Amino acid sequence: MKNIFFILFFAVILTSCGNQKLSHKKTVNSYYKAFDSGEFNKIKEVIHDSITLISGDFVMPFDKKSFHEFYKWDSVFEPSYEIIELVKEDDDVIATITQKNIRNKFLKNNPLKLNVKISFVSGKITKVEELDYIDVNWNTWAQRRDSLVSFVKVNHPELDGFVNDMTMPGAMRYLKAIELYEGRE
Template sequence: MKNTFLILFLLCFLIGCSDQKLTNKEIVTKYYNARNTANYNELKTFINDSITITAGDYIMPYTHDSFYEEFKWDSIFRTSYKIVELVEKNDQIIASVTSNSIRFEFLKNNPLVCQYKISFTSGKISKIESLECIGANWKIWQRKVDSLVSWVNANHPELDGFINDMTMNGAINYLKAIELYKKNKK
């Protein structure tokens, strides 16, 4: 009787401790929650050893270390994410996500609502492809970027290059440029 009890206890323990595999929708939800709370240690558990981000012609492959740099860059702008919809198609997720940030606000596209096709390898996110940003006004976006870059080059050349610097320091300089530009326009 004791042996039967011990075997049943061990069996229940092992079944209860088995890893529950997350669905792709759950992985995407947890990924965006981790981005929202700026928790990279949690976020990296949902991405593959390498992850590729694509937006138009822009294709950027990342390792965990280089993706951390992108994560820090984005967090400087205090970007928040809210999932609007998740649809599963052929083991991929089409995610509609609303993003708000200081940068998007300056570029007059806040919030930015975009759709992403998210692919998986071995149960982890391996690719995030930007499909479309609904309601985005890219002409205003580009006009604001051009105006900021021109103004910075003429008035604060020490910040030159911020627009292409995808490091945390680049994001800090981007914010400085925005603040100086706004202060000058008042």
């Protein structure tokens, strides 16, 4: 009888440990760590069935399949994410992060540092909203982007449209455009 009690007790403990939800801060850590390490399956574990990314006036809703396409676009630029600070605010988390990647390097804002608000439904990430950027030189960013777009239109029209194409092929055309632009001299 004593043995059955201990077995049941440990079974209940193990089952309850397995069903624990991650705290919101741990979920955010897992999300960015998975982006950083290139493990989309781990991202799927912490995002809701739908997730919305908000960047200024751009609102981009995704399901898990379309978010995977965004992830593949992002991965082409070989990103590296670092969480600087996480602050719980009501049911949301405000994160200060840095993102280094090939695109940001070309645009002369590497690392890109920003504050994002992460919202949750049922313990899963459902929205990532960019709040503000820290020490970003938008004039340099725009000048570099516009120079690249103009260069491509004149010299490599087959790559045109890469800036707004957030698919893996679009990202690959973006990288090719950077390579050709930087190698033009």
